[in-house]
Amino acid sequence: MNTITSKHSALLEYFCGSKHNQEELAELTERLQCAPTKVERFRSGQFVAHQGDSIDSLVLLTKGVVRIEVVSPTGDRLYTNEHEAPFPLIASLLYSSEQRFANDIIAVKDCEIEYYDREIIEKLLEECPTFRRGFLTFSSNLIYGLSQQLQIFSIRKIKGKLAYFILQKMEPSGYFSLDMSVTSLAKYFGVTRSALSRVISELASDGAIYYTRGFGEVLDIKKLRDSI
């Protein structure tokens, strides 16, 4: 199934990024023999991995889109995020004591996924400083992002939670996308769907936001901040 056509590995391209040119990447790919060990394709709707599956490779999404879902202790499916290729589905967790997928991963468009053995990653981390830095930055940003996410739950009122969530998602233009359905967001916050819908309407009637079907615009950022 291995049909890599470009001369360099997608793995190096992702973690070394713009700091290397294409020729250097191709040379590194060859010298460090970092071709993927396996390439698999998944059709839209198929599971790429189940929460709890054991991990033995770095898993890189090279084509398509996946949805990452957390299965809660109550068995609820919490939609968290969609990721477009290229994106590492497992990178840092390769080194955790508990080597298991922390989420379900489901293809939402046809996907191509590359698997890289731990030995390849070890070699790259040892021999390529740019890869090492890219890999560590990826892990660190994940830690920072998760820490930020945890803060939202300390806000007691649903309206405050939502306002803070929107401020995190807002682009400089003022537009924002919730990145999940109201039902999923309600599950994520641990509140009822109707309670969440009510506060969305409240923020809209306050004039703080305009919102429709997952997308919206912040109309009055001060009002939104004051709702936290």
Next chain:
Amino acid sequence: MNTITSKHSALLEYFCGSKHNQEELAELTERLQCAPTKVERFRSGQFVAHQGDSIDSLVLLTKGVVRIEVVSPTGDRLYTNEHEAPFPLIASLLYSSEQRFANDIIAVKDCEIEYYDREIIEKLLEECPTFRRGFLTFSSNLIYGLSQQLQIFSIRKIKGKLAYFILQKMEPSGYFSLDMSVTSLAKYFGVTRSALSRVISELASDGAIYYTRGFGEVLDIKKLRDSI
């Protein structure tokens, strides 16, 4: 202020752990010149760092105990965890795009803290595979832990949140410590103190747990699981 008396660096000791003997560590410390750049002492109650402070070193607690507090968007102080020496207060975040402390760090006993420049870390990551693996495992476990913490918030009922939290904290003996006051835990969950106290009493009168002043014992694990 530099008063390291042992022959090897506390940094190597922490991350290389039992995989190296003391002589090897001393040799590595010397060869890689990984003495701390700075050593500071803090008295009980003093701030070691404020949330948002910029990061330019790996920060290692070598003596004492610190409390790590998250300041929420509403300005509430959320007690999260206490850590005893030795413990890295900043390690992975040295590589994040946003190089800032994600928490307040406060000495709860007199502390000694070592700071290691980024260059020392870079050199160790490059030249010492055991350190590299230890460092990556530390980061990965942090990611896994934060992901697990996020799941608790998807549980809608306070009683379920508390039951799940206790199950996470429970030791094989059945004993558990909440690691924070009821007031702090209520802030962490984003609920009122009285609501949380009520469900603690409920779990106790159900016969699921025995609880007093931060410590407790799981009496009936099935009942506790069924409360989620």
